[in-house]
Amino acid sequence: MQTVMLHGAGDVAEWRNVARSLALAGTRPEEIDWREGEEASLFAAQPLPSPSAEVASLRVPRAFLDLAEAVICHADAGRFALLYRILLRLQDDAALLSVAADADIAAAHRMEKSVRRDCHKMTAFVRFREVPGDEGSVRRRFVAWFEPDHHIVRRMAPFFVRRFADMDWMILTPKGSAAFQAGDLTVSDAPAVKPDLADPTDALWLTYYASIFNPARLKVKAMQSEMPKKYWKNLPEAALIPTLIEQVPSRLAAMAYQAAQAPPVFHARIQARRQDVDAEPPAPSGTLAALRDAARTCTRCPLHCQATQTVFGEGPDTAELMIVGEQPGDHEDLAGRPFVGPAGRLFDRTLGEAGIDRAATYVTNAVKHFKHEPRGKRRLHRTPNAGEIDHCRWWLRHEITLVKPKLIVATGATAMFALTGEKGRLADHRGSVQPFDDGSALLVTVHPAYLLRLPDPRAAEDETRRFRADLVAARDWLATTPARPSTSNTRNAAPLPETRADGWHAPPSPPR
Structure with missing residues (x-):
């Protein structure tokens, strides 16, 4: 029986040197008696065996060394034998560490998890208290007491060196201590005694x-x-x-x-004064500006309760091309502008590649408020239902009436349904220009957010190419189609349409 004596205070190099000599000598796990600390001092040291000619070298993956560095800090006396068994088994099975159901591997990972948790507790619960420093020293001096479960002082000392490099400190524990003074770190395995500390702070x-x-x-x-x-x-x-x-x-x-208390009385006066300063003259009735102002206070559906603000369309009121999306996303809801998030950046890039100037295009959404589901700190997009689309159709149809675009591009199934009332497959309508209301035309394509959700890079590239081709088709159609009669002098002053039999338009004043 080979007796091995180790200090066992989280020093992986000590175990590694001994284990390497034993393994090269062909020593089996059951032939080793591992001892540590005070127990080791009761036995005489035995020389390590000479390397065996049958074992040429040892090979282990890097993951085993990382695992050993954590496991060796565990307080369980069986950790040395466990790591040695895994070391020998790795010589025959290089993929052993990936077998989570193996008893030795599972035990090692449990020890590693326990050590990592203890390290986290040390970073969270060490409390330094200031003590008088050396006379003439400009560095302040601090002492802390901590009671870890495992031998982690040596492992965690570099963390505190990086965090508190501008002061002298000592961390005392029953399993050793670490001292940092004038830039020098000293680690001791000797158990420390809890000091009696008092700090006026x-x-x-x-x-x-x-x-x-x-x-x-x-x-x-x-x-x-x-x-x-x-x-x-x-x-x-x-x-x-x-x-x-x-x-x-x-x-x-x-x-x-x-x-439940009301704000102070002066609060209302301050707000009223600010409104007087910031107030702008109302926009002329029957214009896009007036429609945008009315949409800011829209309460036609419950979506306004969760959204930050109404996200109305933007672009020139004489645009020949109107592009309709689904609804604002998280970025749009915060910025108050359509197509400014990740999908908006892809949209802008593809527009440029297709030769379309966004500044000359009217861009809007079928639904004007962000519908989402809170998930922790994130707000996850949710598709608007038919009722919410119907309520917002009032605003969309008035935008179309005031802008009078030659061509409308519907991006996604929600925009197509808002414009046509059809819930069929988007692929059945995609890519071709079809007649639409009031002499305009309609082209259906995918929403740019769909391209970002595709998991296959090749499929995403193909779909992006098709999306670009749809926009090029819209550009070419506009270039070859005669312009509609100009109404630039009267279009903005035109009254909003009355209700039609098919339900497309609502009364001029939006109901609350």
């Missing part, structure tokens, strides 16, 4: 912690799982937490009462 920290404590977000079980009791006793704010938890009901009631 603790009172300032406690005041700050109590002021930022949010009772509406209190989750006691989460606090207990993420911050076990052994950490609580070493944190100055732990003394405040029971009292703060007891005050939660009264503080929540106070917050609710405060939220």
Whole structure:
């Protein structure tokens, strides 16, 4: 039986040198008695065996070295034997680490996860307290006490060096200590004794912690799982937490009462004064500007409740080409302009490649408010339903009436349905110019957002090429079709249309 003695304080190089010698000598796992720390001092050191002629060299993947660096820090005494078994098995099976169901691999990953969690706790719960520094030194000096589960001091010391390089500090633990002084790092494996520390700035920290404590977000079980009791006793704010938890009901009631209060009296006067300064003369009735102003306060459907603002169309009111999308996205909702997000950038680039000037094009959407579903911090797009499209059709038809484009390009099935009332397959209508209302024409193509969602790069490239070809067809049609009679002098003053039998138009004033 080969007895191996290690310090076992997270030093992977110590284990690696011993394990390499044993493996090259052909020593089997069951022939090794691994010992560490104080237990190792009771046994006499044995020389390592000589390399065997049968074992020429050792080969291990880089992933094993990374795994060993974490596992060797674990407090389990069986970690040395576990890593040695995996080392020998890797010589016969190079893909062993990918077998998650293997007992040795599963055990190693459990140890690695436990060590990484302990490292995270150390970065979160170490609290430095200032102590008097050396006379004449310009660097401040701090000391911290921490109780880790594993031998992670050596592993985590470089992190604190990078974070606190401008001061001298010591981190004392029952499993060793780290000291950083004048730019030099020293790590010791000897257990440290908890010091009696007092910092006058603790009172300032406690005041700050109590002021930022949010009772509406209190989750006691989460606090207990993420911050076990052994950490609580070493944190100055732990003394405040029971009292703060007891005050939660009264503080929540106070917050609710405060939220229901009206703003100060002077607030209304300030807002009124600002409105007087910022107020602009109303746009002439029957113009796009007047329609845009009316759309800002649209409440025809529930979508206005969640959206940041109405995203109306933009472009010249004499544009020969109108492009209709589906609805604003997240970027458009915040900016208040159509086609400015990722799909908008693709749209602009493809327009340029097709020889179409966006500045000469009227761009709008079938639905004017962003419909979305909150998902964490993100707002995920949701397709408008038929009722929401019907409500917004009022605005779209008035835009068409005022702009009087020669050609309308519908991008996507929602835009096609808003314009034609048809829910058929978009592919059946795509790419060809068809007659539309009031002497204009319609061309149906895909929405640029569809191109961004395609997972296959080759398919995305082909569809983008087809999208560009549709826009080129629109450009060529406009270039070869005679211009409609000019109404530039009267179009903006024309009254909005009355309701028609087919339901396309609504009364001049949008109902609330």
